Every structure is written in C-alpha cells, then in structure tokens.
Amino acid sequence: MTLLSLEKVSIGYARRTIAADISLNIARGDALAILGPNGSGKTTLLRTLLGLLAPRAGAVSIDARLITNISAAEIGRTIAYVPQASAGFFHFSVLDVVQMARAPHLSWFAKPGDRDRAIALNALDQVGMLALVDRNVDELSGGERQLVMIARALASQAACLLLDEPTASLDFGNRILVLNTMRNLKQRGMAILFTTHDPNQARYVCSDDADRTLTISRDGHVVIGPTAEALRPAALATLYGLSEDVFQHHIRVSENF
Amino acid sequence: MRLAKVYALAVAAALLMVLVSLGVGRFPISAMEVLSLVSAAFFGGTANAPENADLILFSIRGPRIAAAFAVGAALAAAGAAYQNLFRNPLVSSDILGVSSGAALGAVLGIFMALPLIAIQGLAFIGGLSAVAAIYLIGSSLARAHGHDAMLTLILSGVVIGSLLGSGIALTKYLADPYNQLPAMTYWLLGSFASVTKKDLVVALPMIVLAMLPLLALRWRINLLALPDDEARALGQDVRRLRLIVIVSATLMTAASVAICGIIGWVGLVVPHAVRLLIGAEFSRLLPLTMLIGGTFMLLIDTIGRSVAQIEIPPGVLTAALGTPVFIWLMVATFRRAR
Numbered sequence: 110m111t112l113l114s115l116e117k118v119s120i121g122y123a124r125r126t127i128a129a130d131i132s133l134n135i136a137r138g139d140a141l142a143i144l145g146p147n148g149s150g151k152t153t154l155l156r157t158l159l160g161l162l163a164p165r166a167g168a169v170s171i172d173a174r175l176i177t178n179i180s181a182a183e184i185g186r187t188i189a190y191v192p193q194a195s196a197g198f199f200h201f202s203v204l205d206v207v208q209m210a211r212a213p214h215l216s217w218f219a220k221p222g223d224r225d226r227a228i229a230l231n232a233l234d235q236v237g238m239l240a241l242v243d244r245n246v247d248e249l250s251g252g253e254r255q256l257v258m259i260a261r262a263l264a265s266q267a268a269c270l271l272l273d274e275p276t277a278s279l280d281f282g283n284r285i286l287v288l289n290t291m292r293n294l295k296q297r298g299m300a301i302l303f304t305t306h307d308p309n310q311a312r313y314v315c316s317d318d319a320d321r322t323l324t325i326s327r328d329g330h331v332v333i334g335p336t337a338e339a340l341r342p343a344a345l346a347t348l349y350g351l352s353e354d355v356f357q358h359h360i361r362v363s364e365n366f
Numbered sequence: 367m368r369l370a371k372v373y374a375l376a377v378a379a380a381l382l383m384v385l386v387s388l389g390v391g392r393f394p395i396s397a398m399e400v401l402s403l404v405s406a407a408f409f410g411g412t413a414n415a416p417e418n419a420d421l422i423l424f425s426i427r428g429p430r431i432a433a434a435f436a437v438g439a440a441l442a443a444a445g446a447a448y449q450n451l452f453r454n455p456l457v458s459s460d461i462l463g464v465s466s467g468a469a470l471g472a473v474l475g476i477f478m479a480l481p482l483i484a485i486q487g488l489a490f491i492g493g494l495s496a497v498a499a500i501y502l503i504g505s506s507l508a509r510a511h512g513h514d515a516m517l518t519l520i521l522s523g524v525v526i527g528s529l530l531g532s533g534i535a536l537t538k539y540l541a542d543p544y545n546q547l548p549a550m551t552y553w554l555l556g557s558f559a560s561v562t563k564k565d566l567v568v569a570l571p572m573i574v575l576a577m578l579p580l581l582a583l584r585w586r587i588n589l590l591a592l593p594d595d596e597a598r599a600l601g602q603d604v605r606r607l608r609l610i611v612i613v614s615a616t617l618m619t620a621a622s623v624a625i626c627g628i629i630g631w632v633g634l635v636v637p638h639a640v641r642l643l644i645g646a647e648f649s650r651l652l653p654l655t656m657l658i659g660g661t662f663m664l665l666i667d668t669i670g671r672s673v674a675q676i677e678i679p680p681g682v683l684t685a686a687l688g689t690p691v692f693i694w695l696m697v698a699t700f701r702r703a704r
Contacts, residue, residue: 159599161595185599199450199646202647213600
C-alpha cells in the first residue's frame with residue numbers, strides 16, 4: 110500500500126518555486142535516493158515531505174490522507190527524520206536523545222515510561238549502539254552519532270525514514286556502517302528516503318529493481334526513475350553540469366563498491 | 367542510584383540551610399531552640415526558647431528565608447529554561463537583559479508610587495519586552511547573516527541591557543532624591559532585608575504559578591534544545607512550547623526582581639553547574655536546579671546578613687562569586703566545543 114504520495118507537487122518558499130510537478134508514490138520497503146547539486150532543493154523536498162513546509166501546489170498525502178489534515182504528532186509517528194548529526198548544544202546521554210523520539214506518542218505533560226525506554230533500547234540495539242546507551246552524545250564519533258540519530262528515528266516507530274545526507278562528513282568505514290544499516294532497515298520493510306551527494310550510495314541502497322532515484326537539477330528539473338537509469342554517465346553529466354567521461358570513470362570505479 | 371543520591375543530598379542540604387539560616391543572625395537562636403519553636407508552631411505545646419524568639423523566627427527570618435529560597439529557585443529555574451530555549455548554556459535572565467527590563471518596569475512603578483502588584487506587572491512587561499527584543503534581533507541577525515547565534519544573542523542582550531540601564535538611570539535622575547531615589551538605589555542592589563509577609567503573599571503565588579508549567583512540561587522542554595526542524599518532525603508545536611517557556615521564565619524573573627531587585631549570576635551558574643553534575647536532560651535538571659538555586663541563595667543571604675556589621679547585598683556576593691565561575695565556565699565550554 111502507498112505510504113507516502115506526492116501528486117503534482119511544487120516545492121519552494123514564499124516567493125520562489127524550486128521545482129514543480131513532482132509525482133511520486135512510496136510504499137513500505139521502497140528506497141528512494143535523492144540526488145542533485147548543492148542548492149538544487151533536496152532539503153526543500155525533504156522538508157515538504159515532513160510537512161514542515163507546505164507545498165506551493167499539489168498534494169502530499171500519508172496513508173492516503175492529505176498531510177495538511179494530519180496533526181504534526183501523527184506525521185511524526187509515520188515519518189521519521191534523520192538530520193545530519195551535529196554535536197548538539199547540551200550533553201544529553203544517548204538514551205535521552207533516542208527517547209526524545211517518543212514525543213509524538215506522548216501527551217504534552219507525559220514523560221517516557223518503561224515501555225518507551227524499552228523501545229528506545231531496542232532501537233539502539235538494531236543499529237548496534239546499545240553499548241553506548243549511557244554515553245554523552247557529544248563524546249561520540251561522527252559515525253556513532255549518525256547511528257544514534259537513526260536509532261532515534263527507529264524509536265519513533267515510523268514506517269518511513271527520511272535521511273538528510275546521512276553519510277556527510279563520515280569516514281569511509283562509518284559510511285559503510287550507516288549505508289548497511291539503511292539497507293537492512295529497507296529489507297525489514299521500512300521505506301527509506303535519503304539525499305546524497307554520492308551516486309554510488311544511490312546504487313548501493315537502492316539496489317532492488319523497484320527502487321528509484323530522484324534527481325533535481327539546479328533549474329528545478331525533476332526526474333524520477335530506476336536507479337540504474339538515473340546513474341547513467343550521460344544523466345549524471347547533465348545533472349551536475351560536467352563532461353560525460355568524468356562520470357564514465359567514477360561510476361566504473363565504484364562498480365565494485 | 368546516582369541521581370537519587372544527588373537529589374537526597376540536595377534536599378538534606380536545603381533543610382540544613384533553612385535550619386542554620388533560622389538560627390543565625392544578630393539574635394542567635396540555637397538549633398535546638400529553632401527545632402522546638404518549629405515543632406511548637408506545627409504541633410502545639412510550648413517552646414523551650416527565649417522570649418520573642420518566635421517573633422524573630424516567624425515574622426522576620428521566616429519570610430526572608432522563604433523569599434530568598436523562592437527567588438533563588440525561580441532565578442535558577444528561569445536560567446535553566448532560557449538556556450534550553452536559546453540552546454545556549456551561557457545565558458540567563460540577567461545576561462539576556464530580562465532582569466534589566468524587569469528592573470526598569472519596577473523602577474518606573476516605584477517612581478509612580480504604584481502598589482506592589484502593579485510594580486510586579488510593570489516588571490513583567492519590562493522583562494517580556496526585553497526578551498522579545500533580544501530574541502528577535504538575535505535570531506534575525508543569526509539567520510540573515512549566518513552568524514554564531516550564541517554570540518549574537520549575548521551581544522544583543524548586552525546592547526539592550528545597556529539601553530534599559532540608561533532608562534533606569536534616567537528614572538533615578540528624575541526621582542525625588544530624598545524619598546524615591548534611596549528606595550530605588552537600595553532596591554536595585556538586590557536585598558531581602560525589607561521583604562515582608564505582604565510582599566510574599568503577592569510574589570510567591572506568581573513564582574509558583576510560573577513554575578507549574580515548566581515543571582509540568584519539563585520533559586517536553588528537552589525538544590527545544592533540538593534544531594527547530596527536528597523538534598517539529600517529532601511532532602512538537604515548537605512555537606507554542608517556546609511561548610509558554612518564555613512567559614513562565616520571564617514571569618518568574620519579574621516576580622523575583624519585583625520583591626528583591628536584581629540579583630545576578632544565580633540563573634547562569636546554578637543550572638550550568640547542575641548540568642555538569644547530572645546531565646542536560648531537563649526533567650531531571652529542573653527540580654534539582656530549583657532546589658540548589660534556592661539553597662544557594664539562602665546561603666548567600668545568610669552570609670550577607672551575618673558576617674559583617676552591615677548587611678552585604680546578595681547581588682554583591684553572587685557577582686563576586688559568579689564572575690570567576692562564569693569565566694571558568696566559558697573556558698570549559700569553548701574547550702569542549704573545540
């Protein structure tokens with residue numbers, strides 16, 4: 110069943126439309142990579158999908174209901190956002206951070222209880238971070254922190270994960286750790302949407318034939334199609350405004366990734 | 367469990383401090399006499415204490431202790447709330463200019479010879495305007511130019527604070543030099559010496575009323591420490607929560623300023639220290655911050671009224687203690703950020 114759907118959606122801010130006429134259906138177990146040059150509107154698209162930004166035109170719906178008719182808490186229970194992990198401002202423990210994901214399930218005056226704690230611990234276990242439960246988030250490495258952010262998203266028990274450049278600023282090992290985690294979650298039936306600057310990651314996570322890649326060019330041209338199609342050197346060359354043989358080389362190098 | 371231990375220690379320290387403070391002063395009352403007076407007051411019977419000791423205990427020191435404890439707890443809690451709200455561990459009511467705004471409102475109230483409740487109202491309006499101005503300037507500058515939000519906020523606080531300071535100076539300049547001016551000057555220094563039961567009746571309910579939403583929402587307030595998009599993606603109505611926290615923290619600050627003037631540093635140093643002790647999670651942080659803030663203020667006031675022939679205003683003591691601690695906190699924070 111369709112989890113998230115966009116129907117002729119235009120994204121953008123008050124005075125500027127960034128991209129128009131985007132139609133898309135995401136079901137459980139789908140993966141979608143979002144590729145595009147810096148400033149092309151990847152984050153704007155994510156914010157629209159999260160209901161943080163109203164579409165300029167068209168309809169975004171979750172479980173066949175218009176996103177504008179759904180409460181923020183309910184969106185939060187269905188779609189989880191994994192931001193680029195930052196050090197944060199305060200010394201929260203890993204468990205405290207992951208438990209924050211229970212907010213959309215709790216009333217304004219409630220605190221997480223034993224059940225919420227168990228869900229948070231289970232989420233940490235799923236990404237292999239259970240051992241760090243009592244550590245402070247600002248003491249973790251970038252990769253660990255990103256996995257904690259993914260655990261937080263899992264603890265909200267959402268069916269769909271939106272990740273904003275999940276591997277940005279991670280070293281090679283951590284990158285693979287995060288990408289493998291994303292792949293596992295997809296295989297377990299979660300819908301995974303992520304932005305990335307690396308076409309190889311689109312190939313890696315969107316590995317099923319049914320998985321698609323969405324590209325936004327700088328002039329707001331959106332193409333949604335099979336990942337293999339989107340990663341053709343010619344397509345990438347147009348997307349990033351470079352010559353084709355540059356991509357010929359890079360894509361071939363990564364074939365074994 | 368460590369957290370339970372810390373809380374137990376804090377409660378014990380608070381009770382001990384109340385007992386000590388009840389006994390210490392120009393008319394010393396021994397701990398046994400204090401206990402006997404307190405039990406007589408609660409359970410009846412006659413107390414084994416000197417004549418008039420009960421009067422001193424319940425009419426003079428009692429209200430003063432209650433005021434000092436409530437103000438300390440309120441300023442510390444407001445500081446913790448502002449720090450979460452501005453995602454900045456180095457802000458507090460006095461640094462943000464909220465205290466100056468409240469003080470300007472209160473000085474104007476004194477200038478116009480208004481009753482206490484009106485003075486509190488003006489203090490609240492002054493504090494709220496100050497925090498709104500600082501928040502708007504700070505956040506729009508940080509957003510428009512991508513500057514460090516932390517620095518921008520503190521700078522706007524300093525700037526707005528000095529503008530409010532000139533307003534206070536002008537009011538003092540225009541005030542009646544024989545009657546109002548000494549009252550304003552004395553009061554601006556911050557003191558619990560003139561707190562009466564009547565002041566408490568007005569200020570305490572205000573402080574308690576403002577604390578309730580913070581206590582009730584203390585877990586949810588954690589979400590304000592996240593970037594806006596993250597908190598909203600977790601289903602939180604950030605604007606509404608932020609408004610509740612601003613109004614509560616400002617009300618607490620204003621009520622405190624209205625009864626005892628500006629007392630700096632408590633709101634900055636206490637929550638910061640508590641955070642280092644038990645972590646940033648707000649539902650654990652807030653009650654302990656209140657407890658330790660109250661105890662700390664009581665300690666400061668007790669020292670202030672007992673070590674010298676004249677009373678040392680608590681603001682003077684907290685600033686003397688707070689300045690080196692603040693410098694140390696800045697060093698620690700920047701070192702950690704690097």
